[in-house]
Amino acid sequence: MIIGGSFQGKLDYAKKLYPEILWADGRDCPYGEVRTCGGIFHLEAYIRRIMKEEEDHGRKYLGLLEELGSINPEIVVVSDEIGYGLVPPDPFERRYRETAGRICTRIASDAEQVDRVVCGIAVTIKNKL
Amino acid sequence: MIHLITGGSGSGKSEYAENMLCHYQKEEGEQLIYIATMFPCGEETKRKIRRHQRMRRGKGFETIERYTNLAGIVDVLKNYESVSVLIECISNLTANELYMEEGAKESTAEEILTGIEAVCRIARNVVIVTNEVSSEGFFCSPEMIRYKQVMGEINCCLAKRADRVTEVVYGIAVEVKKDR
DSSP: OOETTTTHHHHHHHHHHTTTEEEEEEEOOOOOGGGSEEEOOHHHHHHHHHHOHHHHHHHHHHHHHHHHHHHHHTOEEEOOOOOOOOSSSSSHHHHHHHHHHHHHHEEEEEEEEEEEEEETTTEEEEEEE | EEEEEEETSSSSHHHHHHHHHHHOSSSSTTTEEEEEOOOOOSHHHHHHHHHHHHHHTTTTTTEOOOOOOOOGGGGHTTTTTEEEEEEEEEHHHHHHHSSTTTSSSHHHHHHHHHHEEEEEEEEOOEEEEEEEESSOOOOOOHHHHHHHHHHHHHHHHHHHHEEEEEEETTTTEEEOOOOO
């Protein structure tokens, strides 16, 4: 898993680290792609899209993300780290950052390695390998 | 031991903080106290409070609700022979002191820091949860800027006072200041 603020060079770093894999773009990929893709970037946008969908549909795919560690154990996940600001006044935005946080926490707990990229520099904060 | 724990929203700070206080509790008969600061207004905060209550169930915490004037809690803590305290969290306390009628208003930072100092004098271990609130740059009113400023001031003072500071990143503890 690779996390960090926006525009910090996360994807460049990920592609260097894993040059061979096929990537899904969380901003517009079909939802089911997380089951099979080698890596997904903009996971935060994927979560946001699902949450904007109708309730039932959304729940199914949010559940899929919770189980990602067993469904697609080799996947590389790249996500913006959000939730470092004031509590947003909009209820959806509050729910979004809370949900994104919980899902990323779950994925990080299943991950073998978690790297955090700041200004293009990656720091490994978890390594079980 | 004074341990400050910070991080973003939904990052698992609370669970980590609860586990740390249980970890520090060594003496038999030492009471664990949870100072809850979230004022229950509206369904969303009530849901949040219930979630936290579920999380710490069975861990042996006694909960004391305290929205302002943290120093006043010392009278309650004195009743125990030995206590370890979890304060959750500074971002709520700050909002309460700034905006509640009985809050300290312009002396918010001083009020909170004095309160924490008083708790630290009585408790064997104090774990404090705070929040990173200043790293997103959407437009802020002067009021919001003021809040971030007070939070920043309190966090810096607490980190200086603490023996250990940890940032929790998606459940992963990243040490910022190590135990002396």
